[in-house]
Amino acid sequence: MQHGKYRFIVGFLALPLGLYALFVIWPFIQSIYYSFTDWTGLSPEFKMVGFDNYSRMLDDEIFWKSLQHSLLFALLLPVVTIGLALFFAFMINVGGRKRRNGPVVTGVRGSSFYKIVYFFPQVLSIAIVALLFAFAYNPDSGAINSILRGIGLDDVQPLWLGDPDLALWAVMAVLVWSTVGFFVVLFSAGMASIPAEMYEAALLDGAGRATTFFRVTLPLLWDTVQSGWVYMGILALGAESFAVVQIMTTGPGGPDYSTTVMVLYVYQKAFRDGQAAYATTIGVALLVVTLAFAAVVMRLGRRERLEY
Amino acid sequence: MGSTSAENHGTEGVGRRDLIKRSAALGLISVPTMSFLSACASGGGGDSGDKAKAGKKTAKNPLGVNDTAGMEFVLFDGGFGKEYAEDAVKVYEKNFPKVEVKFSATQKIQSTLQPRFNQGTPPDLIDNSGAEQMDMGVLVGKDQLTDLTPLLDAPSYDDPNKKVRDTLRPGIVEMGQFDGEKVWIFYYAYTVYGVWYSQKALDSLDEQYPETWDQMLAVCEKAKKKGMAGWTYAGKYPYYLPFSLYPMIGKVGGVEVLDAIDNLEPNAWKHPAVKACFEAYYELYKKGYILKGTPGLDHIQSQTAWAEGKALFIPNGSWVENESANVIPEDFALSVSAPTGIDSSDKLPFGTIWASGGEPFIVPSKAKNAEGGMEQLRIMLSEASSKNFTSKVKSLTAYNGGTDGIALTPGLKSGVAALEKAGDNVVNPRLQDWYVQLQKEKIGVSGLGEMMAGRLTPAEAIKKIQGFADEAAKDDSIKHYKHQ
Numbered sequence: 001m002q003h004g005k006y007r008f009i010v011g012f013l014a015l016p017l018g019l020y021a022l023f024v025i026w027p028f029i030q031s032i033y034y035s036f037t038d039w040t041g042l043s044p045e046f047k048m049v050g051f052d053n054y055s056r057m058l059d060d061e062i063f064w065k066s067l068q069h070s071l072l073f074a075l076l077l078p079v080v081t082i083g084l085a086l087f088f089a090f091m092i093n094v095g096g097r098k099r100r101n102g103p104v105v106t107g108v109r110g111s112s113f114y115k116i117v118y119f120f121p122q123v124l125s126i127a128i129v130a131l132l133f134a135f136a137y138n139p140d141s142g143a144i145n146s147i148l149r150g151i152g153l154d155d156v157q158p159l160w161l162g163d164p165d166l167a168l169w170a171v172m173a174v175l176v177w178s179t180v181g182f183f184v185v186l187f188s189a190g191m192a193s194i195p196a197e198m199y200e201a202a203l204l205d206g207a208g209r210a211t212t213f214f215r216v217t218l219p220l221l222w223d224t225v226q227s228g229w230v231y232m233g234i235l236a237l238g239a240e241s242f243a244v245v246q247i248m249t250t251g252p253g254g255p256d257y258s259t260t261v262m263v264l265y266v267y268q269k270a271f272r273d274g275q276a277a278y279a280t281t282i283g284v285a286l287l288v289v290t291l292a293f294a295a296v297v298m299r300l301g302r303r304e305r306l307e308y
Numbered sequence: 309m310g311s312t313s314a315e316n317h318g319t320e321g322v323g324r325r326d327l328i329k330r331s332a333a334l335g336l337i338s339v340p341t342m343s344f345l346s347a348c349a350s351g352g353g354g355d356s357g358d359k360a361k362a363g364k365k366t367a368k369n370p371l372g373v374n375d376t377a378g379m380e381f382v383l384f385d386g387g388f389g390k391e392y393a394e395d396a397v398k399v400y401e402k403n404f405p406k407v408e409v410k411f412s413a414t415q416k417i418q419s420t421l422q423p424r425f426n427q428g429t430p431p432d433l434i435d436n437s438g439a440e441q442m443d444m445g446v447l448v449g450k451d452q453l454t455d456l457t458p459l460l461d462a463p464s465y466d467d468p469n470k471k472v473r474d475t476l477r478p479g480i481v482e483m484g485q486f487d488g489e490k491v492w493i494f495y496y497a498y499t500v501y502g503v504w505y506s507q508k509a510l511d512s513l514d515e516q517y518p519e520t521w522d523q524m525l526a527v528c529e530k531a532k533k534k535g536m537a538g539w540t541y542a543g544k545y546p547y548y549l550p551f552s553l554y555p556m557i558g559k560v561g562g563v564e565v566l567d568a569i570d571n572l573e574p575n576a577w578k579h580p581a582v583k584a585c586f587e588a589y590y591e592l593y594k595k596g597y598i599l600k601g602t603p604g605l606d607h608i609q610s611q612t613a614w615a616e617g618k619a620l621f622i623p624n625g626s627w628v629e630n631e632s633a634n635v636i637p638e639d640f641a642l643s644v645s646a647p648t649g650i651d652s653s654d655k656l657p658f659g660t661i662w663a664s665g666g667e668p669f670i671v672p673s674k675a676k677n678a679e680g681g682m683e684q685l686r687i688m689l690s691e692a693s694s695k696n697f698t699s700k701v702k703s704l705t706a707y708n709g710g711t712d713g714i715a716l717t718p719g720l721k722s723g724v725a726a727l728e729k730a731g732d733n734v735v736n737p738r739l740q741d742w743y744v745q746l747q748k749e750k751i752g753v754s755g756l757g758e759m760m761a762g763r764l765t766p767a768e769a770i771k772k773i774q775g776f777a778d779e780a781a782k783d784d785s786i787k788h789y790k791h792q
Contacts, residue, residue: 041422042443042446042447042452043426043447044426138604138609140601140604140605140609162604163603163604164763255757257749271418271419272443273786274443275785278785
C-alpha cells in the first residue's frame with residue numbers, strides 16, 4: 001500500500017521544486033558563474049577570467065567601505081529596532097498600571113492609539129519615507145534644522161546628509177523609524193499569546209516592570225524575537241538599505257563614501273559602470289555575508305524552548 | 309494501488325502516474341527555459357541575418373534607407389521631453405510613407421535596453437541619456453555601436469551641396485569619437501556650462517559680472533552685506549562645481565592642463581593653475597560667501613534657493629532654465645557668464661567657456677535598420693527640426709545656427725552671447741563622459757565636495773584627487789582614452 005507514497009509526494013513537489021530551482025537556485029548558480037567572467041552586461045560576449053574579479057574586490061577600497069557599512073547596518077539596526085519595538089510592545093500590552101475594575105495585565109493609557117501611530121510608517125513605501133526624510137534633513141529649509149532654529153539653537157545647524165560623520169546615522173535613523181512599527185505589532189501579537197496567569201503570578205510575587213519583562217516576557221517571546229532579528233538583518237543588508245541610501249544620500253553613496261552599502265555598490269557596478277561580472281562578484285560576497293549573519297544569529301540565539 | 313483518481317476515471321493510467329508524467333514533462337520544459345534564461349547573457353542571436361536590405365541611394369535618400377523596413381527609435385524622456393522627437397518622427401513617416409516607425413520614450417533607458425543589447429536585438433536609434441545612461445565606453449569597446457561617418461558625410465537635409473558634418477557646431481564630431489576616426493555617438497543638444505546668475509540681482513548691487521577673482525570676492529562681500537550669499541551649488545552632487553571650475557582652470561593655465569587631466573597624466577592635478585583655482589574657490593568657503601547649508605542641498609534645492617535670491621551665483625548648465633522654469637521669477641533676467649579668472653596673467657582671455665554636446669544618440673551595430681536610424685538623425689539636424697527643438701525646450705542643438713527668427717528666452721539669449729564672446733576659446737573637458745565614476749563620485753563628491761564643505765584644504769583635495777586619477781589610470785577594468 002505504501003509503495004506509491006514517495007512517487008506521489010514527488011509528483012506534488014516536482015512543480016514547486018522545479019520553479020524554486022528555476023527562479024531561485026539557478027540564478028544563484030548563474031551569478032556565481034558570471035563572477036568568473038568579464039561580462040559587461042551590455043553585450044552578449046564575455047570570456048572567463050578566473051579569480052580576477054575576486055582579487056580585484058579584495059583590493060577595492062570602496063568595497064571594503066561598503067562591507068563595513070553593511071555590517072554596521074546588519075548588527076546595529078536589529079539591536080536598536082528590536083530593542084525599541086520590544087519596549088514599546090511591552091508598554092502597550094503589559095506595562096500599564098492596574099486600573100480599578102480593569103484586567104490585571106494591561107497596557108499604558110491610549111495604547112491602541114500608540115499601536116496605530118507606530119504602525120503608520122509601515123503603510124508608506126520606503127521610497128516615500130526616504131524622500132520625506134531627505135526633505136526633513138535639508139540643512140537650509142528642512143524641518144529638523146527649522147525646529148532647532150525655532151527653539152533657539154541657531155548655532156546648531158548640522159549638514160545631516162551632507163556631513164560624512166552624520167550621514168550614515170541619519171540614514172539609519174530613518175530605517176529604524178520606518179520599521180519599528182512592524183515589530184511592535186509582531187511582538188504585540190506574541191505577547192497576546194502569553195497566558196495572563198503568568199503575569200498575575202509574577203505580580204503577586206511582587207515583580208516590577210523590568211523584572212516582568214526580563215523574566216517573563218522576553219523568554220516567552222524569544223522565538224519571535226529571533227525570527228525578527230534575522231528578518232531585520234536581511235532587510236538592513238538588502239532592499240531597505242539600498243532604497244534609503246540610493247534616494248537620500250549624495251553621490252549616491254554619501255559624502256566621501258560615508259553611506260555606501262554593498263547592495264548599492266552592486267547596483268552601481270552593474271548598471272552604471274557596465275561591469276556586470278564584477279557586480280555579481282560583490283553579489284556573491286553579499287550572499288556570503290547574509291548567510292553568515294543568519295547562521296550566527298541562529299546559533300547565538302539557540303535556547304531551550306519553553307512550553308506553555 | 310488504492311488510488312481514487314483511477315476509479316474516478318474508470319481506467320487506470322490517468323492518475324498519479326499521469327501526474328508524475330506531467331511533472332516530468334514540466335521538468336523537460338523547464339530545461340529549455342533555463343537555457344533561454346542563460347541565453348540572456350550568452351545568446352548572441354544570429355546577427356546580420358535579419359537586417360533590413362539597404363534601399364537605393366538617391367538625392368532624396370542619400371543614405372539608401374529601405375523604404376519599406378520598419379524603424380525603431382527609443383528616446384530618453386528627460387528635461388527635454390519627447391515632443392521634439394515625435395515631430396521629427398512625423399517627418400520620417402512623411403518621407404517614407406510605407407514605413408512603420410515604432411517610437412517610444414522612457415526614463416529607464418538602461419533597464420529597457422540593456423537586455424535587448426544582450427540579446428542582440430536593439431532598436432535602430434537611441435537617445436542614451438539620463439540617470440540610467442548605458443556606459444558608452446563599454447558599448448564602443450564591445451563593438452555594439454555603428455560608425456556614424458556615413459551620416460556625417462551625407463548631404464545635409466536642407467542643402468544638398470553641404471555635408472551634414474559642415475552644418476555642425478565645433479567639437480560635436482570630436483566628442484563622438486573615442487580613439488581613432490570613427491564616430492560612435494552623436495550629441496544632439498548643445499549645452500553651455502558656466503556661472504548662472506540674475507542680472508537683476510547683480511544690478512541691484514551696482515555691479516558688473518566680475519572678471520578677476522579679486523572682483524569676484526568684492527562682489528560677494530557686497531552681497532553678503534545685503535544678506536545674500538555669494539554662491540551656492542548642488543552640495544549633494546558637487547560634480548556641478550566643475551562646470552565653472554574646469555573652464556577656469558583652462559583659462560588660467562591653458563587647455564593643455566585640462567587635456568593632461570583628461571589623459572590621466574601623472575601629476576596633472578599638481579599644475580599651479582589647478583592649485584590657484586582650487587584656492588580661489590576655497591576662499592569662497594573661508595570668507596563665508598557660500599550659502600549656509602549648501603553641502604546638504606541637492607541640485608533642485610540649491611537651484612531653488614538661488615532662484616529665490618538667497619545666493620547670487622550657481623555653477624550649472626543651460627538646462628537649468630528649463631529645469632527651474634517654475635521657480636525662476638519673471639523679472640529674474642537669467643544670465644550665464646564664462647567663469648571668472650584669477651587675474652590678467654591668465655593664459656586665455658575672459659570669455660573662455662565650457663560648451664559641449666548633450667543628449668547622446670547612438671545607432672547600435674546590431675540594429676536591423678541602421679540606415680533608418682541615421683536618416684532619422686539627419687532629419688533632426690535639418691534647420692526646421694533644430695529650430696523646433698530650440699523653441700520648445702530652450703536649448704541649442706548641434707546644428708550651427710538655427711536661432712534666427714525665433715524668440716529666445718533670456719537664458720538662451722545670454723548663452724548664445726556667451727558663445728559668441730568665447731569665439732574659439734571653447735573648452736571641453738572629457739572626464740565626465742570618459743570616466744563617470746572618477747568624475748562624479750571621486751573628484752566630485754569625495755574631493756571637491758569635501759573641500760567646499762571645509763573638510764579638506766585645497767592641498768589635501770589636490771593630493772586626494774591626484775590619487776584617484778592615478779588609481780583610474782592603473783585600473784584596467786575601465787577603458788582609457790586620450791585627446792588626439
